[in-house]
Amino acid sequence: MDSSSNLTLTIAKHSYQASRQLAMASGTSRRQGVTALAKNMEASFDEILEANTLDLEMSREMAVSELILDWLKLTPERLEMTVKILKQLAKSADLTRRLINAPYQLEPCQSYSQLMPLGTIALIYEAFPELALIAAGMCLKTGNSLILRGCSTASNSNLALSRIIQEALAETDLPPQSIEVIFPETGSTIEELIVQDRYINLIIPYGRPSLVRKVTEKATAPVLPTAIGNCYLYWSASGDLDLTRHAIIDSHNGQPDAVNAIEKVLIHSSKKPSSLIALFTSLQEQGFKLRADTQLCQEFSEYLQPMQASEWRKPYIGKIVSFRYVDSFKEAIAWINRYSSGHADCLITESYQENRYFVQNVNSALVYVNTSPRFSRNPNCGEAVFLGMSNQKGYRQGLISLETFTTVKQVVQG
Numbered sequence: 001m002d003s004s005s006n007l008t009l010t011i012a013k014h015s016y017q018a019s020r021q022l023a024m025a026s027g028t029s030r031r032q033g034v035t036a037l038a039k040n041m042e043a044s045f046d047e048i049l050e051a052n053t054l055d056l057e058m059s060r061e062m063a064v065s066e067l068i069l070d071w072l073k074l075t076p077e078r079l080e081m082t083v084k085i086l087k088q089l090a091k092s093a094d095l096t097r098r099l100i101n102a103p104y105q106l107e108p109c110q111s112y113s114q115l116m117p118l119g120t121i122a123l124i125y126e127a128f129p130e131l132a133l134i135a136a137g138m139c140l141k142t143g144n145s146l147i148l149r150g151c152s153t154a155s156n157s158n159l160a161l162s163r164i165i166q167e168a169l170a171e172t173d174l175p176p177q178s179i180e181v182i183f184p185e186t187g188s189t190i191e192e193l194i195v196q197d198r199y200i201n202l203i204i205p206y207g208r209p210s211l212v213r214k215v216t217e218k219a220t221a222p223v224l225p226t227a228i229g230n231c232y233l234y235w236s237a238s239g240d241l242d243l244t245r246h247a248i249i250d251s252h253n254g255q256p257d258a259v260n261a262i263e264k265v266l267i268h269s270s271k272k273p274s275s276l277i278a279l280f281t282s283l284q285e286q287g288f289k290l291r292a293d294t295q296l297c298q299e300f301s302e303y304l305q306p307m308q309a310s311e312w313r314k315p316y317i318g319k320i321v322s323f324r325y326v327d328s329f330k331e332a333i334a335w336i337n338r339y340s341s342g343h344a345d346c347l348i349t350e351s352y353q354e355n356r357y358f359v360q361n362v363n364s365a366l367v368y369v370n371t372s373p374r375f376s377r378n379p380n381c382g383e384a385v386f387l388g389m390s391n392q393k394g395y396r397q398g399l400i401s402l403e404t405f406t407t408v409k410q411v412v413q414g
Contacts, residue, residue: 029174031141072128096117120199150183227391234349245278263320336364337362344365387400
């Protein structure tokens with residue numbers, strides 16, 4: 001076993017041991033840990049932004065893609081939002097040990113269920129430096145330990161944030177190994193981390209589809225894959241033009257990653273050409289590149305570019321939208337179920353029957369009807385906090401919230 005493997009194994013063991021201590025820590029202690037994260041981060045904006053500037057300069061010299069640069073670039077606004085999220089997590093209710101009525105009773109006993117921490121979480125992420133603090137806050141709040149494995153393009157930012165995390169833990173009575181960081185520069189690989197199933201209870205890969213697929217295919221520990229892009233919208237025969245336009249444009253405005261961006265639009269074939277031209281013109285004015293199948297390209301060649309058939313199931317992760325005619329509501333649903341990424345799909349209609357049928361039959365984690373599917377980690381600065389979105393069917397699908405980091409212990413009391 002080489003030195004990097006030894007390092008990964010040692011960190012996994014330490015994190016597992018810390019998870020046992022965290023599971024027994026009081027809600028007050030864990031809340032203090034999250035509060036310390038928020039306070040220390042708020043006091044370190046200059047240091048974080050300076051480190052991030054170094055990462056951006058190095059990444060540009062290495063010709064890193066614009067997509068990764070957008071994900072990497074921190075701003076005061078992004079840091080302020082992260083602090084707000086941490087403060088919200090600190091004051092939110094403690095989910096662990098919450099009692100839930102069991103759906104069954106075993107006579108002559110009393111049965112109930114109890115929410116418990118999962119144990120050790122590993123977050124493997126591309127760019128997005130602030131995700132380290134958000135995930136750390138969510139894990140401390142739910143009594144889980146966390147292993148962070150970022151990418152080399154964000155090395156300076158990740159180092160600055162790891163110092164903030166360790167300083168925050170030092171101010172509390174929580175184990176210093178509650179949040180561990182693995183840096184790519186140590187030679188420790190993702191492949192070494194994702195096979196530590198003896199110590200890791202859940203792995204969350206966050207980034208481009210290639211990263212998520214790599215982790216999902218090779219991990220021996222349970223994986224909660226995240227999804228970005230390739231969401232579908234069906235513009236039904238009765239659907240409103242302005243609402244359709246708003247849903248598409250607004251879905252791409254999620255910052256810094258438009259998780260639920262509508263990239264494919266199915267149009268009922270009865271729609272008037274004037275309505276389509278109005279939609280295409282509005283989108284082009286907003287900087288979108290528009291593509292379509294052969295039929296639509298022939299009809300609207302001045303607005304649309306041809307696309308490959310393989311694109312229907314692939315995310316663009318950019319301001320690109322493709323269009324296609326469908327002749328019926330059921331055809332639209334069948335197409336979405338076949339090609340969508342399955343984490344967030346949208347319907348624009350004035351038909352109640354279509355509304356209910358769509359909700360029941362589209363095989364996606366979240367469905368949106370007559371509203372934008374735009375994703376936010378802290379929508380309206382309310383109580384809810386979300387790390388991302390998952391289309392996982394086996395564990396938890398949909399929004400990755402605090403409850404995602406818990407499991408259920410069933411208790412039968414004689």
